Amino acid sequence: MVVIDGHKKEMDIRSFENLEQVFDSVLENGFLDGRIVTDVLVNEEPFSEIYPNQSEDIETSEIESLEIKSATTVEMASSITLELYKVVNIMAGGGKQVAELFRQADDAEALELYQDLLDVTRDFLGMLGSLRDQFSLKDSNGFGVVLEEFSSLFTEMTEVLENEDWILLADLLEYEFLPSVEKWKNVISAIREDIREAAKR
Template sequence: MIVIDGQQSGHSIGNFANLEQLLVKVMDDETLGNRIVTDVLVNEEAFSEIYPHQAEDIGVRDIKSVEIRTVGVTEMAANIVEELFKVQKVMYAGSRQIAELFRQADDAEALELYQDLIDVTRDFMAMVGVLRDEFSMTDSEYLSQRMEELSELFSEIMEVVENQDWILLSDLLEYEFVPALEKWQAVLTGIRSDIAARVKG
């Protein structure tokens, strides 16, 4: 039995050689164009590939049921924006904590947290970029300005790190990076509104 979002599919498991073939065919035929697969359950157990094309190695002989759960692109985007609000708060608090640690001369811990902050900020910017490309933002100029501001600050921060000027880095984080992050509340609120409008439209 193959179930997609609670509805039984017209396909039969026995018509396929392996799980990958089944998933590719079913997802093509069921026209899931504007949907993203969030979960695949095989015999009522969550399945995710440990290595690429692992599903190809799973024959259908032992498979009794496959359930595919999906979510709409706009719904997924709305969920991502809510996560970005949380990430923005983490970045804000982390920046202040790193600045404080550097001022206390706890360089080792500060540098460790600083690396985490850089990674999180990169992921944050990348995700905002994806949302901007997928959903035409009504205030894209403001968004571009905020992205450029963070990008320029990034370059300045990298230079300061190379010179190992931890006090200057503390100042940059607290007095420039944190205020720049505060402006992202408005950006994320705008993105949230644009996505909500798309859902209604």
């Protein structure tokens, strides 16, 4: 039995050799057009590939039931924006922690955390940029202005880092990075609205 988003499909799992063939058939039949798979349950257990093409190794004789859950790109984008709110809070917490460690002269720990903070920030900006491109969002959401401010701040922080002026870096994190991070909340909120508007078109 194959269930997609709560609807049973007329598909005989046994007519396929393995799980990958079932997935291919689901796609070919257009059951997931314009949608993104969020969950796959095989025999009511969550399934995700541990290695590429693992689904090829799962024979259909082992499958009693298959359930696929999906979301529209808009629903997915909307839930991503909620995750981005959490990331903003992580960035704020991380910035505060790094600043404190520099002030306590715990430079090694601070630098390690600072690198993590940079990675999270890079991923965050990448995700925001993708959302913006995917939905051709207008720039009235303030993205460009906040991004420019953020970029010049990071340029300054990189220079300070090279000079190993940890106290100045702590100041920049506390007095400029944290307020700048807060501004992203408004940008994300505006992007959420833009995505809702895009869904109505």
